[in-house]
Amino acid sequence: MWAFLVYIVIGGLAGWIASKIMKTDAQMGIILNIVVGVIGGLLGGWILRLFTDVDGSGLWATFFICLLGAVILLFLVKLVTGRSRV
Template sequence: MGIILMLIVGGILGWLASIVMRTDAQQGIFLNVVVGVVGALLAGFILTPILGGAPITSGAFDIRSLLVSFLGAVVLLAIVNLVRRGAVR
């Protein structure tokens, strides 16, 4: 059940990150889920020990872990845009 919940939350966070970065029209639901989950993983391993709290991958769905995961998805999407287009937007 945890993996399904993480995919749903990752998809929502990836979708919100794509709206913030204005790339929602160019990517589908699959890329939203991938960006959300990978961004959550990276932010969970890098930012969560610095800021404190538990990563979203451990099943902690509090405000701090969701914001860190969202920030990770936005940063990951900015890096993807930089590689694909040469500009962050």
């Protein structure tokens, strides 16, 4: 149970920081930041396993994997939707 909550918090922080990096923070709320962070964690973990044999265990590794995946996810969303900052 606690692990699930920790991953939600890590995903939320990673999603928020990724939205700051990609300059989409004004368009996103806390729920969307959490969703982006969690999906980013899945995407980052998949990419990590695709190219390396590192498992990425530990809280810091999990955070940075989520952050990387969230940035990639937001980049792809901006690419597909054609939204750019005005």
